[in-house]
Structure formats: structure tokens, C-alpha cells
Amino acid sequence: xxxxxxxxxxxxxxxxxxxxxxxxxxxxxxxxxxxxxxxxxxxxxxxxxxxxxxxxxxxxxxxxxxxxxxxxxxxxxxxxxxxxxxxxxxxxxxxxxxxxxxxxxxxxxxxxxxxxxxxxxxxxxxxxxxxxxxxxxxxxxxxxxxxxxxxxxxxxxxxxxxxxxxxxxxxxxxxxxxxxxxxxxxxxxxxxxxxxxxxxxxxxxxxxxxxxxxxxxxxxxxxxxxxxxxxxxxxxxxxxxxxxxxxxxxxxxxxxxxxxxxxxxxxxxxxxxxxxxxxxxxxxxxxxxxxxxxxxxxxxxxxxxxxxxxxxxxxxxxxxxxxxxxxxxxxxxxxxxxxxxxxxxxxxxxxxxxxxxxxxxxxxxxxxxxxxxxxxxxxxxxxxxxxxxxxxxxxxxxxxxxxxxxxxxxxxxxxxxxxxxxxxxxxxxxxxxxxxxxxxxxxxxxxxxxxxxxxxxxxxxxxxxxxxxxxxxxxxxxxxxxxxxxxxxxxxxxxxxx
Numbered sequence: 001x002x003x004x005x006x007x008x009x010x011x012x013x014x015x016x017x018x019x020x021x022x023x024x025x026x027x028x029x030x031x032x033x034x035x036x037x038x039x040x041x042x043x044x045x046x047x048x049x050x051x052x053x054x055x056x057x058x059x060x061x062x063x064x065x066x067x068x069x070x071x072x073x074x075x076x077x078x079x080x081x082x083x084x085x086x087x088x089x090x091x092x093x094x095x096x097x098x099x100x101x102x103x104x105x106x107x108x109x110x111x112x113x114x115x116x117x118x119x120x121x122x123x124x125x126x127x128x129x130x131x132x133x134x135x136x137x138x139x140x141x142x143x144x145x146x147x148x149x150x151x152x153x154x155x156x157x158x159x160x161x162x163x164x165x166x167x168x169x170x171x172x173x174x175x176x177x178x179x180x181x182x183x184x185x186x187x188x189x190x191x192x193x194x195x196x197x198x199x200x201x202x203x204x205x206x207x208x209x210x211x212x213x214x215x216x217x218x219x220x221x222x223x224x225x226x227x228x229x230x231x232x233x234x235x236x237x238x239x240x241x242x243x244x245x246x247x248x249x250x251x252x253x254x255x256x257x258x259x260x261x262x263x264x265x266x267x268x269x270x271x272x273x274x275x276x277x278x279x280x281x282x283x284x285x286x287x288x289x290x291x292x293x294x295x296x297x298x299x300x301x302x303x304x305x306x307x308x309x310x311x312x313x314x315x316x317x318x319x320x321x322x323x324x325x326x327x328x329x330x331x332x333x334x335x336x337x338x339x340x341x342x343x344x345x346x347x348x349x350x351x352x353x354x355x356x357x358x359x360x361x362x363x364x365x366x367x368x369x370x371x372x373x374x375x376x377x378x379x380x381x382x383x384x385x386x387x388x389x390x391x392x393x394x395x396x397x398x399x400x401x402x403x404x405x406x407x408x409x410x411x412x413x414x415x416x417x418x419x420x421x422x423x424x425x426x427x428x429x430x431x432x433x434x435x436x437x438x439x440x441x442x443x444x445x446x447x448x449x450x451x452x453x454x455x456x457x458x459x460x461x462x463x464x465x466x467x468x469x470x471x472x473x474x475x476x477x478x479x480x481x482x483x484x485x486x487x488x489x490x491x492x493x494x495x496x497x498x
Contacts, residue, residue: 029376030313031092032365033058033325035287039349044076046353048084050329054344054362055369059085060094060286060325061142062149064101065130073133082141094241094286094325096146096206097134097190099127104149107177111185115192127186131193139198146241146286147190148206151176151183152213163212167220180213184233185222191236204239207286211268214240218276239282242269245289245327246308247338253299254409254418255307255455256391258290259315266319283320288312289327289342292361298338303415303456305342306361306435307406310368310457314393314404317377330356364435370467371395371402371433371459387421390453400464406457418455424448431466433459439466 034056036047051059061076068075076082085093100106113125121132135145152168153175154160162172168180176183191203208214217233226232242265249261266283273280290308291300312324331343344365348356372395381394381401393404403425409418430442430449435456442449451460459466 028057028092028373029322030317031057031323032309032313032369033060033094033286033323034329034344035060035325035327037328037330039330042348042353044079044081045084047329048080048088048090050345050348050356051085051090052088053358053366054329055366055373056088056090056326056344057369057373058090058092058094058323058325060096060146063095063097063134063145064104065097065099065127065134067101068130068133070101073137076138082138086141091141092144092323093138093142094144094146094284094323095134095138095142096149096286097131098148099130105175105177107182107186111182111189115189121193125189128189128193131190132197135194135197135201139201143198143200144202144204144239144241144282144284145190145194146204146206147186148176148183150207150209150243151205152208152210154210160210160212163210163216167224168213168216180216180220181223181226184217184220184236187217187233187236188222188231202239202282203237204241204280204282204284205237207241207243208269209243211265211272214269215272215275218272218278234276234278238280239284240269240273240280241284241286242266243287244285245287247291247298252410253304254412254415255304255311256408256410258304258308259311260410262288262312262315263319266321270320282322284323284325285316285321286323286325287327288324289339291338291341292343292359293341295336295338295341300338300341301414301416302359302361305359306364307409307415307456309361310364310435311406313368313372314377360436363437367433367435367437367459370437372404375402383425386423390421390423400461400466402466403460403462404457405451405453405460407453407455409455412455415455420452420454423451423453425451425460425462427462429463431461431464433466 034051036059098104099108108126110124110126114122115125115128116122121128123129151173154172155174159172170179173179187203194201194203205214205217219232221231244262244265246258246261249265250257290305291298292302292305294300316324326344328343330345331347332340333347344359344362346357346359375395375397378394378396378401381396383392383403386392389408391406391408395402395404407418407421409415412418426447427449428444430451431439432442432451433439442451
């Protein structure tokens with residue numbers, strides 16, 4: 001009896017504390033992140049300055065359990081991986097947790113061992129113990145945890161249609177050593193363990209490409225006999241993570257068609273979340289990339305990559321995505337596919353640490369950050385009466401409004417072929433910056449300024465000189481996260497299920 005009274009008091013106390021501690025997401029409206037990749041001879045701390053040079057504000061890191069078991073769980077602090085990244089202006093990190101460093105698909109056989117023993121994480125459940133150590137160590141910097149990477153990857157896309165009514169099988173999920181039930185078990189382990197240590201963190205699926213896989217996650221449990229909806233995967237995630245490579249989303253070869261395909265994919269995922277009345281708190285895309293030159297079987301160009309990444313933040317924000325993590329930091333000269341040419345830098349494998357060369361197309365990220373990072377989308381300032389084919393977004397802060405304007409390339413073969421359009425705006429003068437932050441001032445004629453816009457967005461200030469060229473804003477603020485009754489739910493699970 002005394003034990004029961006004590007538990008009731010404990011639960012009541014936690015309930016009160018949670019209610020009082022509830023907050024909301026109040027971080028940056030949007031962040032450009034990176035999948036940095038690995039190059040021999042370059043340590044993680046060497047990459048921080050490169051990411052800073054490209055104005056990268058966040059990072060998606062790989063967290064394999066066996067790596068930490070070998071080098072210690074503090075290794076990414078000890079080797080300055082986080083220090084270098086944060087000095088470069090990064091925050092709000094995402095990590096995808098896997099078990100085996102050399103084989104991302106491997107799942108330890110111990111995952112069905114009890115998660116908890118006498119109220120503590122069970123060391124015999126290797127994945128649970130690993131998650132506990134990771135979150136304990138990195139909770140001040142990492143707030144979003146993906147569980148594995150692309151578990152829905154298939155070698156034959158035609159099998160995906162079967163997932164509408166049947167559980168995805170291990171034979172179909174060739175990059176994941178298990179079926180949908182195995183995956184939901186990993187989500188449950190991650191949710192219970194991570195939230196018990198850091199209730200403010202987020203647990204999400206591992207960069208999905210197929211909405212039907214998310215449908216399966218939300219409707220199945222950790223084994224085929226689970227029928228209680230409170231034990232379905234829906235209850236073990238509070239964020240969504242997708243992957244999007246435009247060359248797979250459309251056969252067209254211009255940036256606006258790429259972004260239309262991006263919107264379509266996110267909307268298709270959102271139809272699934274709406275179907276199950278699941279409302280994720282955070283929505284991110286943790287891989288996206290565009291090749292800067294063409295190769296066998298694929299199209300790429302500097303203008304295409306430049307314009308896609310310039311426009312992506314506005315499009316993302318409009319569909320509720322707050323982070324995009326670019327693939328990848330540097331090219332791979334030895335590679336022959338599109339992914340080898342998606343780097344923000346040319347291949348720096350065999351160059352001195354201070355000689356890595358930022359691509360011209362990547363300068364657009366720096367200019368976007370310079371003008372728009374400290375601002376938010378402001379629909380109240382939207383330009384009106386623009387000619388057909390002109391797209392415009394308004395970004396404001398307490399000092400100024402910047403208009404982000406381009407000509408829609410959708411009906412043209414490429415960005416380079418997009419026809420320019422003349423627009424007129426009411427102003428005494430306009431300060432106009434191109435993608436590389438070169439400025440020109442346009443004076444009015446009869447109270448109107450005339451601009452020529454094409455497929456590459458321009459940054460336009462009306463009756464305002466604009467910021468000094470080349471000066472980047474200060475580091476982004478940290479994110480604070482909301483949560484609701486998480487600890488209460490976990491403790492009740494401890495009491496009744498283990």
C-alpha cells in the first residue's frame with residue numbers, strides 16, 4: 001500500500017512539473033544543414049571551417065553504436081567535432097542512430113530483451129543501452145534523433161504498393177535487417193529511453209522516401225500480435241524525416257519543377273499523417289541534393305543546383321519543413337554517378353586544408369544566409385500585381401523587408417533557358433543583390449523601379465540600402481521544444497509493462 005501511495009505521489013508531482021514546463025518550438029524558422037560525408041585525411045574538426053564558409057547552420061550526423069563502443073561515447077566532444085561545428089555557427093543538430101558502423105542495416109538480436117530492469121535501462125538490450133548513453137552525452141546539442149537511415153529503401157519499387165494493406169517484410173527492406181515490426185520495436189526503444197533522459201528531444205523515422213512505409217509505421221506495433229492502437233508506431237515518434245532527390249521525383253530539368261516535386265512528396269507524407277490524426281511537431285528533410293554537372297543517365301548544372309538551393313528555404317517553409325540537410329559537402333572525383341557531383345565544394349580529398357574550393361553555385365547559400373537568415377516569411381508584405389510567371393516572397397525583421405523574386409522556370413527546359421521578365425515596383429529606389437551578393441542600385445522613373453528577373457532569385461530592398469555586402473549574421477538561437485505528459489506516459493509503461 002505504501003509503495004502504491006508513493007508511486008501516485010511521484011506521478012502527480014511529475015504531472016505538475018510537466019504542465020509547468022511545457023513550451024513550444026521557438027527556434028529559427030529555417031536552417032540549411034549538411035551531410036558532411038567522410039574523406040580520408042580530413043577529421044571532423046577540419047570540416048567545421050568548410051561548413052562555415054558555405055553558411056551551413058546545422059548538421060546531420062551518423063551515430064553508430066559500435067563506433068561509440070570502440071572510441072567512447074564522448075568522442076565527438078573529445079575530437080572537437082561539435083566544437084568545430086559550433087564555432088562555425090551550427091546548432092540544433094540531428095543524428096541518425098544505427099547499430100553497426102560498417103553495416104547500417106544490422107539490427108542487434110537483443111532488441112526484444114526487456115528495455116527496463118528495476119527502473120533502469122537494461123544493459124542486455126544493446127540498442128537500448130546505446131541510446132541511453134548517446135542521449136545522456138549529447139542531449140545539450142542533439143535534439144532530433146532519426147532511427148536508422150532509409151529503412152524503406154527497396155531494390156524493386158513495385159513492392160511498395162503492397163504496403164498499403166500488408167506489412168513491409170524483411171525480404172523487401174534490403175537495407176534493414178528486419179521487417180516493419182522490428183523497426184517499430186526500435187522506435188519504441190528509442191522513444192522510451194531517450195524521452196526518459198531528455199523529454200525535449202524528438203524521435204523520428206530515418207529519412208523515408210515512401211509515404212506507404214510511414215503508413216505502415218503508424219498502423220503496426222512491435223510484433224504482428226499487437227492490436228492495441230496505443231502500442232502502434234504512431235506513439236513512438238513525434239517528428240517526420242524524409243529524403244528527396246529531385247532527379248528521382250521528376251523527369252524535368254529545371255529548379256521550379258524540382259521544387260514542385262518536393263512539395264508533392266511532402267504533401268503525400270502529410271496525407272498519411274492526417275489519415276492517422278498524427279501531428280508531428282517537427283518536419284525535416286535530412287537528404288537532398290542536385291548535381292552541378294551532367295553525367296551518364298542524369299542531368300545537372302551549376303545553375304540548377306544554385307537555384308534549387310536558393311528557392312528551397314521558401315518552398316520548404318511554406319509546407320512546414322524547418323530543416324533541409326544537403327548531400328554532400330564535397331564532390332568525389334572518382335565517382336561516376338550524380339551523387340559524386342552534388343558537393344558544395346569541389347573534391348578536396350587531396351588538397352591542403354586551406355585550399356578547398358567552394359563552388360560558384362554554393363555562393364548562393366552564403367548570400368541567402370546573409371540576407372534572409374535573421375528574417376521570417378511575412379505574408380502581410382507580399383508584393384501584388386506582379387506579371388504572370390513571377391514568384392515573390394517577402395521576408396521581414398524589425399529593420400527591413402527583403403523581397404525574394406524570380407521568374408518561374410517550370411515551362412522551360414532548363415533554368416538557363418527561362419525567359420526573363422520585366423517587373424515594375426513602386427519605390428524611389430531599389431537595392432538589388434544577385435546570388436553572389438553583388439549589389440546594384442536602381443533609381444525610379446515616375447515613382448517606379450524597373451527590374452529584369454530570371455530563374456535565379458534576386459534579393460530586393462525597396463527604399464532601403466540593404467545590408468553591407470559580405471557580413472554574415474550572428475549564430476542562430478537554440479531551439480526550445482515543447483512536450484506534453486511524456487514522462488508520465490513512460491512511468492506508467494514502466495509500472496504496467498515491465
